[in-house]
Amino acid sequence: MDKNKRNQNYNLYVESKVPKTKAWPSLFKAFLVGGIICAIGQGLFDLYSYLFPNLAESEVTTCMLMTIIFITCLLTGIGIYDVVGAWGGAGSVIPITGFSNSISSPAVEFKKEGIIYGICVKMFTIAGPVIVCGVVGSIVCGFVGLFI
Amino acid sequence: MQTIKLKKKAYLLEGYSIVGPLEGKGPLKDYFDYILKDDTLKESSFEKSERKLLQDIVIEAINKSGLKISDIDFFFGGDLLNQIVSSSYTARELNLPFIGLYSACATMAEALALSALFIDCGLCNNVVAATCTHFSSAERQYRFPLEFANQRPPTAQWTITGGGASIISNIKSKIRINAVTFGKVIDYGISDINNMGAAMAPAACDTIKAHLSNMKKKVSDYDLILTGDLGKLGSEILIDLMEHEKIIMGKNYADCGCMIFDKTMRVFMGGSGAGCSASVLNSYVLYKMKKGDFKRVLLVSTGALMSTTTSQQGETIPGIAHAVELVYEPENTKNSVAKSKQKKDV
Numbered sequence: 001m002d003k004n005k006r007n008q009n010y011n012l013y014v015e016s017k018v019p020k021t022k023a024w025p026s027l028f029k030a031f032l033v034g035g036i037i038c039a040i041g042q043g044l045f046d047l048y049s050y051l052f053p054n055l056a057e058s059e060v061t062t063c064m065l066m067t068i069i070f071i072t073c074l075l076t077g078i079g080i081y082d083v084v085g086a087w088g089g090a091g092s093v094i095p096i097t098g099f100s101n102s103i104s105s106p107a108v109e110f111k112k113e114g115i116i117y118g119i120c121v122k123m124f125t126i127a128g129p130v131i132v133c134g135v136v137g138s139i140v141c142g143f144v145g146l147f148i
Numbered sequence: 149m150q151t152i153k154l155k156k157k158a159y160l161l162e163g164y165s166i167v168g169p170l171e172g173k174g175p176l177k178d179y180f181d182y183i184l185k186d187d188t189l190k191e192s193s194f195e196k197s198e199r200k201l202l203q204d205i206v207i208e209a210i211n212k213s214g215l216k217i218s219d220i221d222f223f224f225g226g227d228l229l230n231q232i233v234s235s236s237y238t239a240r241e242l243n244l245p246f247i248g249l250y251s252a253c254a255t256m257a258e259a260l261a262l263s264a265l266f267i268d269c270g271l272c273n274n275v276v277a278a279t280c281t282h283f284s285s286a287e288r289q290y291r292f293p294l295e296f297a298n299q300r301p302p303t304a305q306w307t308i309t310g311g312g313a314s315i316i317s318n319i320k321s322k323i324r325i326n327a328v329t330f331g332k333v334i335d336y337g338i339s340d341i342n343n344m345g346a347a348m349a350p351a352a353c354d355t356i357k358a359h360l361s362n363m364k365k366k367v368s369d370y371d372l373i374l375t376g377d378l379g380k381l382g383s384e385i386l387i388d389l390m391e392h393e394k395i396i397m398g399k400n401y402a403d404c405g406c407m408i409f410d411k412t413m414r415v416f417m418g419g420s421g422a423g424c425s426a427s428v429l430n431s432y433v434l435y436k437m438k439k440g441d442f443k444r445v446l447l448v449s450t451g452a453l454m455s456t457t458t459s460q461q462g463e464t465i466p467g468i469a470h471a472v473e474l475v476y477e478p479e480n481t482k483n484s485v486a487k488s489k490q491k492k493d494v
Contacts, residue, residue: 007337008337082298085298086414093298102296109288109293
């Protein structure tokens with residue numbers, strides 16, 4: 001039997017043996033965790049609007065985001081957010097808290113290699129691709145929007 | 149021939165193992181020599197902790213065997229960190245002639261095999277073979293930062309914190325190294341780095357098959373056939389692959405990665421890492437063999453030889469497995485170290 005065919009058969013066999021992640025429990029956990037994070041965000045938004053009635057809506061949103069990003073960084077630093085992420089999956093990744101965690105976690109991890117080569121270089125190893133894709137996507141959308 | 153039958157001169161004199169806090173709660177907790185309470189070992193980085201761990205293991209193994217560091221001729225070692233830094237820095241501290249090895253998680257069997265050959269050929273008297281891994285240093289090199297919130301796929305494995313050292317010597321003890329088989333690098337086209345078990349199982353199958361046929365032995369001749377870190381899925385695949393080769397693996401087959409953790413621990417398919425087979429061999433297997441419960445053991449450490457760069461470039465994962473056959477020799481007493489020393493004095 002030639003090598004390619006053997007490898008193909010082996011890959012098919014392994015795929016049939018691999019335990020599958022159950023979709024519904026994962027979706028439920030993600031929905032629950034993501035929902036709670038969003039509810040906390042909305043709660044903060046309402047609180048800030050109540051406390052500072054003179055602020056514009058966009059400014060209140062900025063304050064709320066800053067608070068929630070700070071909380072995530074803190075929870076990442078003291079080793080709680082990765083537990084939430086391991087349980088909640090995409091529910092913890094999709095909100096801005098996931099982005100905050102993806103930047104603060106390498107910063108904590110690579111502190112030992114120094115400020116420049118450690119923190120500064122490694123900080124965007126996970127979030128970098130997201131930022132690049134976001135910027136490129138917005139340029140493409142901008143062009144499309146210009147001609148429509 | 150890839151199997152080398154030794155001339156009955158190389159003995160496994162003593163072994164020593166240290167594991168981390170999580171492994172120390174597993175089913176083998178009573179067999180390990182020392183269980184860490186703090187996996188940083190009071191060092192400022194996890195790389196330093198791994199180094200300290202290996203250094204402690206080697207020194208304690210030498211002490212336990214009744215020898216002195218000056219009695220050791222060579223140190224065979226390796227680990228998973230880039231440029232095998234943990235081993236070389238340990239060798240720097242110990243001031244021993246160092247033979248650095250790398251076969252990923254199969255390094256322990258490779259180190260044992262080469263040590264045994266050195267002794268068997270009469271090149272030296274005592275050598276130490278040691279490997280270790282640290283969960284946190286392996287994670288930051290191979291995967292994501294520790295605090296990054298991600299979900300592991302169900303096929304993932306958990307790199308263990310721990311390791312072991314064996315003193316191989318021409319001083320007689322109850323455990324003799326009978327034969328060694330160096331494995332071929334086998335690649336069946338698995339490219340998923342979260343499924344190491346499937347990538348390594350064909351290599352384990354090839355090495356076990358070669359060892360059995362070269363030694364003219366059957367599976368049932370062994371009290372234990374122990375693979376390194378195939379994990380739950382990898383072991384199941386190995387059993388199927390062996391069955392395909394018309395060799396039925398019986399109840400005497402076990403995997404270190406499956407043995408070291410409890411079913412309730414969130415470690416997915418089980419343990420992995422170079423320290424996995426090293427710590428199980430130098431604790432559980434050593435204990436059982438000294439007692440005579442196991443008379444013939446085949447240790448088959450398995451390793452995946454990819455790097456993060458090759459994986460990112462879409463290469464498949466080659467596997468390797470080395471085998472070491474240990475036999476029990478009841479006539480040799482425990483005090484043989486003392487006896488041989490007396491002989492020297494006379």
